[in-house]
Amino acid sequence: MLSLAIPSPRLDRWAIGLSGLCLVHCLGTTIVLALLASAGGAFGAPIIHEVGLSLAMLLGTISLGKGIFEHGYTLPAQVGGLGLGIMAGALTLPHDGGEALYTVIGVAILALGHRLNFIAAE
Numbered sequence: 664m665l666s667l668a669i670p671s672p673r674l675d676r677w678a679i680g681l682s683g684l685c686l687v688h689c690l691g692t693t694i695v696l697a698l699l700a701s702a703g704g705a706f707g708a709p710i711i712h713e714v715g716l717s718l719a720m721l722l723g724t725i726s727l728g729k730g731i732f733e734h735g736y737t738l739p740a741q742v743g744g745l746g747l748g749i750m751a752g753a754l755t756l757p758h759d760g761g762e763a764l765y766t767v768i769g770v771a772i773l774a775l776g777h778r779l780n781f782i783a784a785e
Contacts, residue, residue: 671733674726675781681722682774685715689763689770709754712766716750723747723773730780739783743776 688711727740749769756762 671729671784672781675777678722678726678777679774682770685770686767689766693763712754720747727776727780730784734783736783739776739780742779743773746773746776
């Protein structure tokens with residue numbers, strides 16, 4: 664069986680950190696867009712969201728999937744998958760504030776999945 668050299672708890676901490684950065688990005692972009700509409704355009708670029716989601720999906724798949732094999736619980740992966748699904752769905756929404764709200768909800772649910780995975784690994 665394929666095994667990564669990076670321990671699952673470390674991957675979960677990285678994923679939680681990435682979720683935190685995403686949260687800061689989404690809230691920061693909303694604030695910047697509200698204050699300086701012209702300057703906020705660079706932070707609201709779709710490529711940032713697409714790359715961020717791709718990283719979240721990759722890290723989430725590795726970390727949460729590895730957790731299933733290590734501790735045998737699927738709930739963390741199911742919760743994390745729901746969060747990723749909400750984040751992916753948010754990409755289809757117009758950039759009018761609703762997209763940021765759904766992204767933040769998805770990020771929070773994904774971070775909860777990683778936290779559950781971290782707890783299960785202890």
